[in-house]
Structures are given as structure tokens and as C-alpha cells.
Amino acid sequence: MEERLADNRERILLATRQRVADGGFREAQVSAVAAAAGLSTGTLYRYFPSKAELFVEVLTRAVDQEILILSEIAGRDVAASERLGAAVASFVRRALAGPNLAYAFIAEPVDPEVEAARIRCRKQFGDVFKTILNAGIDSGEFPAQDSDAAAACIVGAFTEALVGPIGPSTRNTRDKARLIEAIRTFCLRAVGG
Amino acid sequence: MEERLADNRERILLATRQRVADGGFREAQVSAVAAAAGLSTGTLYRYFPSKAELFVEVLTRAVDQEILILSEIAGRDVAASERLGAAVASFVRRALAGPNLAYAFIAEPVDPEVEAARIRCRKQFGDVFKTILNAGIDSGEFPAQDSDAAAACIVGAFTEALVGPIGPSTRNTRDKARLIEAIRTFCLRAVGG
DNA sequence: TCAATTTGTGAATTTCAGTTCACTTTTTTT
DNA sequence: AAAAAAAGTGAACTGAAATTCACAAATTGA
Secondary structure, eight states: OHHHHHHHHHHHHHHHHHHHHHHTGGGOOHHHHHHHTTSOHHHHHHHOSOHHHHHHHHHHHHHHHHHHHHHHHHTSSSOHHHHHHHHHHHHHHHHHHSHHHHHHHHTSOOOHHHHHHHHHHHHHHHHHHHHHHHHHHHTTSSOOOOHHHHHHHHHHHHHHHHHSTTSHHHHTTSOHHHHHHHHHHHHHHHTTO | OHHHHHHHHHHHHHHHHHHHHHHTGGGOOHHHHHHHTTSOHHHHHHHOSOHHHHHHHHHHHHHHHHHHHHHHHHTSSSOHHHHHHHHHHHHHHHHHHSHHHHHHHHTSOOOHHHHHHHHHHHHHHHHHHHHHHHHHHHTTSSOOOOHHHHHHHHHHHHHHHHHHHHSSSOOOOOOHHHHHHHHHHHHHHHTTO
16 A cells, blocks of 8 residues: 555656656646546645646656766766766766757746756756866866856756757757767866866 | 837837846736836737737847847957957856846746747857857867857856856855856867867 | 545636737827 | 727736545555
């Protein structure tokens, strides 16, 4: 029984994620999500207090996963520039593998509560890059610089290149490896690595 | 009479902009805008077919103005790196002078029709930077690179670095000149200038 | 087994800003 | 000056989706 409860919760989260991957947050109405999870809307509200909180959990789960991967890269015992390049490339590669979801998480218009969560997530990403940058600056590998601003720039650079106007729609036919490389090069040169 | 009509239209646009600068698109409800312009909502609808189209015009007007300034810089007869740095710094400086408006225009969640306009605007910005980049690449000042990707990265870098400090959550009163310089340096190095 | 509690239901309610429209006031035309 | 046209009004309408809730079904435990 207890198991079923946890199961339901999980199914709701999964269904939401699926629906978002399919048509963005826009298409993930409570009724549609509930139906996809095989439950009624009323039941969904037994598990989540509001649509916004459901969305926030879906977002933060995905981001936590991502942060885990990036943190592992940031902690490797290699040159800072290599870690930076690897982290950027890793993120971009995964985003390109699931562009709809990436767009929804990064750039789709959402209501303020979810947007607030998104901002917190961006900050988390920024922190990972800041860590790498500071390490590189300390070791003399990178020139002294404002690592807060630079980290924000890095996050902005690859997200825009991914989901921006010049990014996805026109670009998805193009060589992904080349895009990854272009972004990596851009970010690496930008910090003087 | 004809004059009054044009005047009214102008007043509506101004009132909208003012309201957006004040509380974002969120707070720029039709009724509030109409009241601020000294008109009724019904009258507003004699001048604009929908709220979205009104917002789009407010946005594109501001962006057209901005593009004009950036284009002038892009066309100057100096080194590409200097033009690039000047364009970035110019944009950032103005955004920091009116952070609320900048946030609304750049990052605030808006409905899809306005978001589409925003994407077109970002593309315009990207094109200006692409022009500078290509010129620099042709002249040998910058190394060969994917100018589409790099332009997107530049736009993303400074917008993110702006929205971080600008965003409603972190109302940071940091040294502006330093932030401008950090972003400029980042972008310049990134393209190998 | 029979209450008590928890979980599930989905139609009805709520909300709320954008939009409309029947009407009034102002301007133009004849 | 009267009729026609245009502009102005704001209360009422609308629609769409989130949320609720009175009730049903299932589970627990005594």
C-alpha cells in the first residue's frame, strides 16, 4: 500500500516529465498529466499541493541529476581547462540529445514560481563553473578575473547557443559535434584557458 | 483630431512601457495601461487588436532603437575587437541603467506571441555580432570559427550575466563598471580577439 | 466482520484578466 | 443645424485551466 503511494507519486512525476518532453510545460496540464499517470486530477492533488510545485520538483530532479554529473567532472584531477571544457561539452551533448526537454527547462515561459526555481538552478550551474574557474585562477592556469561574472557568462553562452534563435530550430540538422566543439572553444578561450 | 488619435496611440505605448519598467509585463494589465494612458479599455482596443500585439510593439520599438545604436558601432572604422567590445559594453551599460525594463525585455516570462517576438529580437542582436565577427575573421584579426555559434554565445553570455544581477531575486548593487568590464573581457577573449 | 481511516474520483467551482459590444459622446460632413 | 460617422466607454462576457469537494472505493485495525 505504502508502496503504491510512492509509486503513484513517481508515476505522476514521470508522466509530467514525459509530457513536458513532448510539448513543454505548456502542454502539461494537470488533467493531461493525471490521465497519463492513470489517475484523476483530484488524486494528483493528494500528492502535490499545486501544479507549480509539481513542475518545480520535476525541474529540480532533472537539474540535481545534471549537477551530479557536472560536479563529478569538476572534481576530476586534471587541468581546470580540461574540466571546464568537459563540463560544457557534457551538458551541451545531453541537451542536444533531448532538445525539447532542454528547451522547456532552460527557456520556455513558465509561471513565476517555476521561474524562481529555474533561477536557483541556473545559480547551481554557475556555481559549478565558478568552482572550476577559481581553481584555474588559483593555479595560475587562468588569468585573474571576476569568476562570478565569467561563470554567468558561460552558463548564458551555452544555453543561448542551445536554445536561442540561432540555436535549435535552424540548427538541429547540423552537425552536433561541431556545435559542441564551437561552444567548448568559445568558453575555453573566454576564460583565457 | 487625427493628431489626437496618433497621440492616444503614443500615450498607450508610453504608458505600457512605463508600466513594464515599473512592474514587468506581469503588472501591465490592459486595464491598468488604459487607465495610465487616460483611456478606457475599450478605447485601447481601438488602437491595438490585442494585449500581445501591444506588448510586441513596445518590445520591438525598444529593440529597434537598440539595434540602431549597435549597428552604428558595428559600422565604425576601427578594429573588429574594438567594435565588439564597444557593442557589448554599450548594451550592458544601458541595460544596467534600466534594469527592470531590461529584465522584462530579456527574461521575464511572457506569453508565446511576445516570446516569439523576443526570439526574433535576439536573432537581430546575434546578427549584429555575427557581422562584426565575420569581419574580424576575414581580416585575420580573429581566428576562424563558427560565427553563428559564437554570436549566439555572446548574446547569451551578456544577457545571462545581466539577468543574474538584474533578476528580481538578487537585487545586486555591485560595481557596474566592473561588471561591464568583466563581460567585455569575457566576450573579447572568447572570440580570440 | 464492522467501523474508521485513508485514498480515489471527476464534475462543478473558481478565478481572473482579456476581450467584446450596446450604448454615449464627439467630430465631421452635407 | 441635422445627420452620419467615428471615437470613447466600462460593465458584462468569455474561456481556459487550476483547484476543490462531496461522495465512493479501498485499506487498515480492533
